[in-house]
Amino acid sequence: MSYDVAVVGAGILGLAHALAAARLGKRVVVIERDAQANGASIRNFGFVTVNGQQAGDCWGMARRSRDVWAEVAPKAGIEILHPGMLVTARRPEAEAVIDAFLATDMAADCRRLTRAEALDLAPVSEAVTAALHSPLEFRVESKTAIPKLAAWLAEAHHVDFRWLTEVHAVETPRIHTSAGIIEAETVILCPGDDYSGPFADRLAAYGLTRCKLQMLRVMPTRRPALGAAVMSDLGLARYLGYAELPEAQALKTLLDAEQPTHRSNGVHLIVVQSADGSLVVGDSHHYADTPDPFSSTLVDQLMLGEMEAALDLGPYAVTERWLGTYASATGKDSGRWRLTDAPDEATRLCIVTAGCGASTSFAIGEETISALFA
Incomplete structure (x- = not known):
């Protein structure tokens, strides 16, 4: 069988492109080398973030993607766990x-x-002096939301999925895979942070690297209910929608002096809640072409310490630890948060080169499909 559109990669960016193409009535196949999505899309917070994204293109894409999430989640049986975002401040510079x-x-x-x-x-600590509240954000459970989204695309939009299928080469309309040749008039590759597959030479020109994140799950004894995701002063100095404001420079200077180890390890605070009352806490940022697979106890302690400074949770136990990863741009492209490359008129390479894939992918998918089929 031949298809109108083949999408390589079943992470959130690949699924977003599949949805946009299916809504145009295209025959779509998604090709994935693993048995299910296993990369950045399921290892993150599931925190669909609008405010805090970089002003301009990124914020606009996040705003649109948030609306698509809100439409699609109930249809796909994806629970929205809590709405909104609370950015807490403990310093006058953060309030500014x-x-x-x-x-x-x-x-x-x-x-x-x-x-x-x-x-x-939220049970904010006594050190918190003020907070920013946004009602736009919400949280889904990544490790279940992505499989549910794929299942819904298959059932409701008749998208075919070829799991455990490795793509060796793409010569649109022919895709050479471990299961034989698949034909599609248009091919969209969403390789995440794997730059060694088809068109590796083109990706090499972008100078991409990888970012490793440390993540934790904690279970508070009291199990307080969060009415919003929680962030802190460190987020105001890292998320570009805040950090690029002129007023953020004083906060960054102060944090460099007061929390230098947090800053050098790329630590900032996000706390979101799961249905069982547990909290997902993170995260850190370490960059390398091949990040090592090891977690640092020091980094875990930094994240937990920032959580305790912002929230009064009482006793808790750490129940899970894991590593996340995502693509990141370096060098002259270090300000880039996404890329779309066109090897030919019918082929596209699409990568989110920052940690905002869950927040922006639906809008990117719409943009790509619109440009291809306008």
Whole structure:
């Protein structure tokens, strides 16, 4: 059987392209080398983030993708676990960044909270002096949401999936795979952070590397309910939607002096909650062409310490630890957060080169398919 569109890679970016193509009535196949998605898409927070994304293209893509998630999740049986985001501040310099962000067009739906108001959403610590609240964000459980999305695409949109199928070469309309040749008029490759497959020479020109993240799951004894995802001062100095504001420089300078080890390990705080009451906590950022597979106890302690500084959770136990990974741009392209490369008129390479794939992929998929079939 031949297809209109073949998508290589069943992570969120690949599935987003499959959805956009299927909605145009295209015959779609998704080709995946593993038995299920096993990379960045299932190892992250499942935190669909709008505010905090870099102003301009990234924020706009996140805003659109958030709306697609909200439409698709209930149809695919994906539970939205908690809405909103609470960015806590413990320093006057962090409050200044919040105030500056609230003056931007991106903050139309946001508001500043006192600590007392923030307590209605999360058990913030006594050190918290103020918070930014955004109602746009929400959380899904990544490790179940991605398989459910794939199953829904197969059932509702008749997308074919070829699991455990390695792609050796692409000569559109012919795709050479471990299961033989698959034919498709258009081919979209979403390889994540694997740069060694088809068109490796083209990807090499972008100077890509990999980012390794450390992640934790903790179970508080009291199991407090979070009414929003929680971030902290460190996030205000890292997420570009905040960190690129002029007012953020004073905060970054202060954090470099007060929390240098956090900063050098790329640690900032995100805490989200799962249905069983456990919390996913992270994360850190270490860059290498081939990141080592080992976790650092020091980095875990840094993340947990920042969680304890922002939240009063009481006793808790660490129940899981794992590593995440994603593609990252370096060198002259270090400000790049995504790339789309066209080896020919009917072939596209698409990669999110930052940690915002879950937040932006649906809009990227729509853009790619629209450009190909306009």
